[in-house]
Amino acid sequence: MNDKVEIAEWWAKNPMTYGQTHGVAEYSDGAFTPGTEEFFNRVDREFFDWNRPLHDKRPFGLLFPYDEFPAGSRVLEIGCGMGTMSSLWSRAGAEVTAVDLNPFAIEMTTKRFEIFGLRGDIRREDANALPFDDGQFDYVYSWGVLHHSPNLEKSVSEMMRVLKPGGAFGIMLYNRSSIWQWYCTEYVEGFLHNERRFLAPVALTSRYGDGYREEGNPHTWPVTKEEMAEMLRRYSHDLKFKIFGTELDSVFRTMLPVIGLKLPRLVKKAWARHFGWSLWMHGHRS
Amino acid sequence: MVKTVGIYWNPLKDYEAASGGNPLRLFRKVVHYKANPRSAEYMKSLFLERHPGGDFIDKDAIDGWLETVACADFVALLYPDSIGLRFGGVEKAVFKKAKKDAVIVALNGRKRELALDSSTLGALRLRRFLERTMLFEFVLSAVFLVASPVLVVYDLLRGRR
Numbered sequence A: 001m002n003d004k005v006e007i008a009e010w011w012a013k014n015p016m017t018y019g020q021t022h023g024v025a026e027y028s029d030g031a032f033t034p035g036t037e038e039f040f041n042r043v044d045r046e047f048f049d050w051n052r053p054l055h056d057k058r059p060f061g062l063l064f065p066y067d068e069f070p071a072g073s074r075v076l077e078i079g080c081g082m083g084t085m086s087s088l089w090s091r092a093g094a095e096v097t098a099v100d101l102n103p104f105a106i107e108m109t110t111k112r113f114e115i116f117g118l119r120g121d122i123r124r125e126d127a128n129a130l131p132f133d134d135g136q137f138d139y140v141y142s143w144g145v146l147h148h149s150p151n152l153e154k155s156v157s158e159m160m161r162v163l164k165p166g167g168a169f170g171i172m173l174y175n176r177s178s179i180w181q182w183y184c185t186e187y188v189e190g191f192l193h194n195e196r197r198f199l200a201p202v203a204l205t206s207r208y209g210d211g212y213r214e215e216g217n218p219h220t221w222p223v224t225k226e227e228m229a230e231m232l233r234r235y236s237h238d239l240k241f242k243i244f245g246t247e248l249d250s251v252f253r254t255m256l257p258v259i260g261l262k263l264p265r266l267v268k269k270a271w272a273r274h275f276g277w278s279l280w281m282h283g284h285r286s
Numbered sequence B: 001m002v003k004t005v006g007i008y009w010n011p012l013k014d015y016e017a018a019s020g021g022n023p024l025r026l027f028r029k030v031v032h033y034k035a036n037p038r039s040a041e042y043m044k045s046l047f048l049e050r051h052p053g054g055d056f057i058d059k060d061a062i063d064g065w066l067e068t069v070a071c072a073d074f075v076a077l078l079y080p081d082s083i084g085l086r087f088g089g090v091e092k093a094v095f096k097k098a099k100k101d102a103v104i105v106a107l108n109g110r111k112r113e114l115a116l117d118s119s120t121l122g123a124l125r126l127r128r129f130l131e132r133t134m135l136f137e138f139v140l141s142a143v144f145l146v147a148s149p150v151l152v153v154y155d156l157l158r159g160r161r
Helices: A003-013 A037-050 A084-091 A103-115 A152-161 A179-192 A201-207 A225-232 A248-255 A265-275 B013-017 B023-035 B040-050 B065-070 B088-097 B118-133 B135-157
Strands: A074-078 A095-100 A121-124 A137-143 A163-174 A240-244 A278-284 B004-008 B055-058 B074-079 B103-108 B113-115
Touching (some): A084 A095, A084 A103, A152 A163, A179 B118, A179 B135, A240 A265, A248 A265, A248 B023, B004 B065, B023 B118, B040 B103, B055 B065, B065 B088, B074 B088, B118 B135
Parallel strands (some): B004 B074
Antiparallel strands (some): A240 A278
16 A cells, blocks of 8 residues: 555544544543534644643744744645644734645644634645745744655655745654653663564654554654754755653653652753754754 | 464553552552553454454453363463563463463564564563563663753753753
């Protein structure tokens, strides 16, 4: 079966709802019907909570360059999922285009925009072959998506092609040089649970990436800062990286007996800053 | 006709039920969480998919479960987790009771089937010891206690807090 078909189908059946079980819209306060206003509000609350350190007075205000791209700016999101982030940009007045390979994501984002009266061009597209003109967008971003399909380099190349010179980009990918990868995936699942006897590295990381407590997902391959620097340097003169580890709170609780419950915030932040699971890279197109 | 039995047991259910702030109970809850054991329904479905027509035996539900092993040609020990935590006693009893030429395997909650030869059993025993004692995690905690101040100071010197 074609990789991309398998990947799109898997994510359509198991969307990222940020629920207690991957793919299911159930949270500590109950279940929600996908596609309803209550569901979208609940998804957003959970997603924002997971990423608390990244907000200022606006959600993701410490990452997204809202002030640099005022109302009317042309913004593209690659991998819109349930539409949380694209709705933020639409509310900020941007002309939003949101794409995803997963038909359920397109259905949900379209419904969300209708329910909340937002404007946007939402369509099912392949990040490897975007149907947009060169330099069409002012700001292009992708959050936790491109590591879930092969041909990352092609996706990045397309992203940069449709971004205008001087425009800005932001990409979040999973970080292979992280505590999550080393401890949770390679030590606990790979060695302790003997899974590396059966699974090659990409299969192991896919199985124990998103949806790891159930059956894993078809493809996850995290990156390193060095790999992305090499890939992006040709496109950007001011490339910067930031690592964050909003997952480390829960990892430390199982990884460090006793002290994991008592680590001061300053210490957790230091470890997250160097060895967190999320690698955010941003800059301007040369 | 090959007689196949699958022996299911969930020794971690007391770990899951552990409650209260008692350190030992909290410890067991963490072990349970990391082991991520599958339910009886999941294991039964997996066993019958792999061995249609086999007899699924819940060790806790049947007093004479060991007798079913004595006449089986193929015995699958159904580990709800990956490595059969606390299955050591069951393995010994099964190996003692089974026919000399019976095939004995483990089918685990990650859908892997393992032939239980001496090398595999040795590897499993090491992993069970590490998982139940969290020895590696205690060593890691000591490393963290030493490394954390160094990392914090390094960041403070670079103006990052």
